[in-house]
Amino acid sequence: MWKRALDRAGVREPRLRRDYAKQRRAARRYRTAEYAAARLLLPASLLPHVVTAVAFMHDTDERIDRGTPDERVAALAEWDGLVRKAFAEGDSGLPVLRCLVRTSERHPDVRAHVEEFLRGCEREVAWRTIADDEELERYVREYCLPALMLTACLFAPGDGEARTAFTDGCHRLIRAMQRIDFLEDLPEDVRAGRVGVPADAVARHGADLTRPGAALGRLVEEQADRAAADLAAVSLADVVAPSYRPFVRALVGVQHLRLDAMRRAGASLATRTSGPPAPAAALLLLRETAARARRAPGAGPRRLSGK
Template sequence: MGGWERALDAAGVREPALREAYGRQRAEVAAYKREVALAAGLLLPPATLPHVIAATAFMHRTDDLLDSGPPATRRAAADRWRAEVAAALRDGRTDRPDLRPLLNSVEARPVLRGRVLDFLAAADADLDFAGFATEADYQDYLDGYSLPGFMVVAALLGPDGDQRAYLAACRTFIDACQRLDFVNDLAEDLAGGRLTLPRQTLAEHGVTRADLERGEATPAVRALLGALLDRADRDRAAGRTLAGLVAPAHRPMVRCLVGVEQLTATAARADPGALLRRPASPAKPALLRLLGREYLRARRVRRVRRAD
């Protein structure tokens, strides 16, 4: 029996059709986020893994609907999706195979229900996105969309009971992640007609949108990107408390998530001007070292739990 089959058993997923539905979602997650799927399979406790896969697949499906097609089409598709998911959660059943794993995971991990509904309610923040005039607008987007989205999966890794301290740490961490994403994806976003950096911040550095679209790494543009990466670094450093707030069995995965962000930031800093042409990617050897280190830690935690 493979590790995935053992994980389904540990999570109490017995029905063959439901196991197949979870398996399809695992394949989907691996297709668009291979590194995440690999890390989750190696680092998470087996009983947690299928639920994280279901939550991640739901996130991906929702993001796809919000990002695909013209605005009117996206809004109509998002509205239908919200209604279908809300009805499934209300009734506890669905005819959609792609929602069956989510419903099962919500039943197994009730904390997921509220997070799914919060994220669905936040979808308009992305549909209505028209850029940020100020840093305050960015922070509103963070609270209104980025954090609810992150918490769909993060809630499954958090502590039992009161999660207020954990939520605050997640908020700090996702601020760093979102800011880094907006810098790292700058070229792709501009090519798609989106400016995701606050116009106020551009003005403070004497940079215009046209400067960024020309792709010229002038001293002012480099200073702008460096300042944004500095801010992300500070928030990421503050967000390192995250791992200490989760159960020991989930710490390797959380440390890996933080580590991947750090490696991505390091790659972005290596040549900020290149971000005007393409995103930066973490160095593969460094990624493998990070994954290997956390895998050994995860194995030690599991040995201790079995001994107890």
């Protein structure tokens, strides 16, 4: 399937095929459930470009997420220079940037979203705490949404009104995902001294983020409710082309699974991470894969065996 995807994506040069394979492995490690959804549910011609966008986003995050604030700023400046050089020269010594350049040639919208994402990284390297929901909204709008749009732009509708609705849906989706991320990663973020759960909410509940307790449980439930409200308002499948709908439904469905797991974990998130249960995620993907197969061109009604 992967070789066919590369063929359909127009990636035929041996070196680039190896480069794209590296991005595929990186994307699979970073978001296992979401990668499985893309592999099973997206058109083959789009898959290499989606995994490249995800791998680029993750590579960027890894480069700017370590060290002191000054070191992070310096890392971003260096990375920004490498990305711009790759686009200017049409090549790079880094596989992820070689793939990004090719993907941008095939899908020109990607280039503009790369620019916006890199500008948003300035907020990512600068923040130490999130004061309240207003600051969380700025963080989502300036950094998280551009990060999501690196991939989402690949299947965004072309019509202006539909595209506006699509971007709004992506905004709500990523805001929910970021709330979930901040709680799923709570122990790691506490150790790093960069907690993304809004500080006013922590104070309001009197929660101790380092140990389980009733106050932390109430905080988790409140943040879960706010994420759930955003997920309930997401209607992306209504505005994308039919061939992308199974993937979009699966992507949103995985976030519901993450949210449910977070609720079950509750105050124990102080000491452990959570994530979507593998059996439930697999069942979701199987259901959408079957729905996609039924809607495929030439797929006729199934005959009953009579057994």
